Amino acid sequence: MLQYVTRIYFKAPVLLRLFFIVVLIILTFGFILYRLEPHTFPDYFDAVWWAVITAATIGYGDYVPSTLPGRAATILLVIFGIGFVTYFFTNLAASSIAERKSWRKGTLPSHFKNHYIVVGWNERSKQFVQQMKRIYPERPILLIDYSLNESPFFNEKGTQFIKGNPTFEETLLKAGLKDARALVITAEKETPEQSADAQTILTLLAAKHSSANIYTAAEILTPEQISNAKHAGADEIIASNFISSLLMTESLEKQGIAETMITLLDAERSPYLLSVTCPDDWxxxxxxxxxxxxxxxxxxxxxxxxxxxxxxxxxxxTRVQEDYSLFILTSQSKWRDSKN
Known part of the structure; x- marks a missing residue:
């Protein structure tokens, strides 16, 4: 039994071990004073209370040892207690600072569940994060990027940054890919379009290898790579260059179509377009x-x-089948709750 406890103790984090030592010292000296001076400490809890106040150097003075052995024990408690208590809180503060620095540098693993993972930091992903936080503030968002040196989120709740290569399984697992709701891959900035698409497809392959069921949306810049992205497992392909050129072309001959498309996709406007699971009774x-x-x-x-x-x-x-989704133009929030 003693060996088992010892093994657990030495495997525990430093802060936990220090906390255990501090608690042990307080309980031990509380018991000693309770036995040495029962007239001063009629209850064991009173002795523990005195030990806590003494070790923390607060000293309310509500309990004061009156015998020589009691005062000698008090001296030992002050010497050992102050040392360990101070050391504990110093390490606690240092640990908090180190953890905060690790969070800012993107080296801490994620504990998010049902979150969105965004690959690549650029203007598109920045706009995506802002839209998601405004429309779905309860959804956590995690960013993977290897070009940033610090998190761009600045203490925003429900966001985290992981620094690393998204094509590495280690990075994806650190980002909690298996517990994620969906993965969005944006094209790399300042990279030739063919190379950016190749990187996107490589990330897709790595993601599907790590979690075959993860829903993925990938930004593809060149039409030649769209079929490759589908073969790599992309559930949704965003051909951003094609969409932009299509909107510009059509808006010249059909004025207002670009504004109409934006209105359809903007959930903050009414009505807005949603893709939802078909209700069972339909x-x-x-x-x-x-x-x-x-x-x-x-x-x-x-x-x-x-x-x-x-x-x-x-x-x-046309009859609606069980696995069908509906594209519905609505102003009702109930459809958003049933969104795919």
């Missing part, structure tokens, strides 16, 4: 039926997604 109904039900609540269903296909304004006789 499964088996036709697109015409669910459209009529939605219109009764002033919602508009734009299309369906399932079996790897997206159907916008499908034929009205």
């Amino acid at each position: 499964v088996g109904k036709t697109f015409e039926d669910i459209s009529r039900i939605a219109r009764q609540e002033e919602d508009l269903i734009l299309g369906l997604s399932g079996n790897g296909k997206t159907l916008l304004n499908p034929p009205r006789e």
Whole structure:
């Protein structure tokens, strides 16, 4: 039994061991004074109270040893108590400072659950973090980047920075990939587009190898790499260059379309576009039926997604299957709660 306790003690962190020593000293001297001066300390808790106050050099004076042995024990308690108590709090402060520095430098592993992981720090990821914190403030966000030297979040609650290469399994595990809600990979800045896409695909492969079920969204800059990103396991591909050029092209001939698309995707505006899981009681109904039900609540269903296909304004006789998602234009918060 003693060997077992000793083994646990030496495996424990330094602060825990120091705390154990301080508690042991206080309890021991409390028991000694309780036995030496029962008239001064009629209760063991009173003796422990006196030991705590004495070791902390507060000295209220409500209990004062009156015998020579009691005062001798008090001297020993002051000598040992002050030393260990001071050493404990000094190490506690140093440990807190070191942990804070490690958090700022991005070397602490994450303890987040159901969080979003963002790879790469650039203007797009910065905007993403700001949008998520504004719309879904309860969702933790973790950033992985190897170019930053310090966290860009500045004590923001629910955010963390991990410094490391996202293609390394060690970095992904430190970021809590297995417990994450989704992974978003942004293209590297100041890198040729082909190289940036290659890095994105490599990160995708590493992420899917570490956690096959993690939902991933990847930014791809060149159209040639879109199919490779799909083969690498991307659940959602954001072809940012293509989307931007498409919006610029169409906005010249169809004025207002860019503003319309922004309105559809901005959850802070009303109504906004969501992709949601099909309600159970809608499964088996036709697109015409669910459209009529939605219109009764002033919602508009734009299309369906399932079996790897997206159907916008499908034929009205199309039947909704169990694994389908709906693209719905709504002003109601209830749909956000059921969002995929």
